[in-house]
């Protein structure tokens with residue numbers, strides 16, 4: 001039976017990639033090539049493509065960074081095609097080892113490639129079928145693009161690594177970080193990469209609901225449980241059965257309710273308000289706060305036992321000022337994301353505007369960056385967004401005036417990060433480029449808190 005199957009293909013535009021694509025087509029596959037930059041790509045779930053081929057040769061570290069989140073978001077199995085020397089680069093190895101289903105050399109025989117692709121296609125189909133059987137189809141979101149996490153700096157790599165690690169296990173996760181840094185996005189990303197991905201993800205802000213409503217919102221109530229309870233209500237925990245519940249601003253959960261949540265975490269059952277039945281519910285809890293919860297525990301505002309229950313796995317989302325080097329790619333990403341709202345004369349962001357963005361401290365983090373970009377895209381009357389379109393007050397910029405010592409420190413950090421980035425996080429070439437020893441690079445990394453992705457932290461030649 002001749003069935004035409006489809007696959008995605010990710011590759012730089014090179015002659016070798018063309019040859020690979022032709023080889024795959026000859027095997028009877030229809031190929032949908034995804035062009036860079038891949039950070040904005042979205043793979044439709046209902047596409048006929050169940051597998052993808054990624055031609056890793058010739059991909060820069062930046063490109064690999066873009067790919068990682070694309071591959072993680074896709075529901076396909078990926079085959080990597082890479083030559084031996086490509087495997088010497090830590091990023092390539094990491095991409096293949098953690099995100100791909102198989103690896104072949106570019107010289108692979110057509111027949112062997114065909115078998116591997118068929119096998120991957122079958123596995124992918126089985127996995128989807130399994131999900132459907134469990135009655136848990138339907139993505140966790142209506143808008144996949146909301147889940148894209150952009151970042152290509154060492155701190156963000158570390159965050160992505162943590163997300164992957166905690167996604168694979170079942171324990172509760174505790175996310176800390178300032179407002180607007182991406183805590184909810186992190187929780188969604190964990191859910192999307194976890195075995196619960198096909199079930200629902202619900203978020204609830206514990207600080208946004210009045211105390212008298214929150215119990216019934218979380219646990220539900222029986223008809224007649226209290227005045228106004230005219231019918232039975234299913235609470236958020238029960239409604240998330242099989243999925244992940246994100247409890248934002250957990251520090252604001254009223255003290256009396258904390259014990260109910262603790263009971264749920266210990267027994268995996270809930271009781272609706274006014275009900276006597278213990279209802280078993282299978283929900284993974286991911287909690288977050290932007291306040292110091294340890295202090296709340298010390299001050300007796302938050303139960304210590306609940307704190308330890310929730311705090312099994314911790315993730316800290318960094319403020320934007322700690323990954324300033326991501327501002328440009330974030331700004332460009334949001335420019336593309338909101339391109340539908342922009343006037344037709346607007347083509348991009350000026351260098352001056354990018355400079356101002358880098359000098360600003362972003363107290364509202366990524367959320368503030370989004371708001372300023374959207375505003376600028378509407379207000380801008382030029383072809384390129386200008387500094388004044390961003391509405392950043394000079395007064396606030398001037399707070400950024402640095403002493404010579406601070407300016408030197410910042411320049412040193414930026415030069416270090418840029419050299420590591422250009423050299424795929426390899427110490428030796430970065431040291432050579434900066435004209436210092438490897439020991440100096442290690443010392444500077446420690447001084448500036450620069451961490452390389454784990455997989456590249458190996459001795460490099």
Ligand SMILES: Nc1ncnc2c1ncn2[C@@H]1O[C@H](COP(=O)(O)OP(=O)(O)OP(=O)(O)O)[C@@H](O)[C@H]1O
Nearest residue numbers: 148149150178179180181182183184185290366367
């Ligand atoms: N790395 C990132 N890449 C792309 N978008 C991001 C990133 N980080 C945050 N965002 C976006 O910024 C906005 C704010 O993020 P989010 O709501 O996750 O922050 P938060 O830390 O939960 O905020 P709060 O503490 O106020 O609830 C969202 O629109 C989110 O999609």
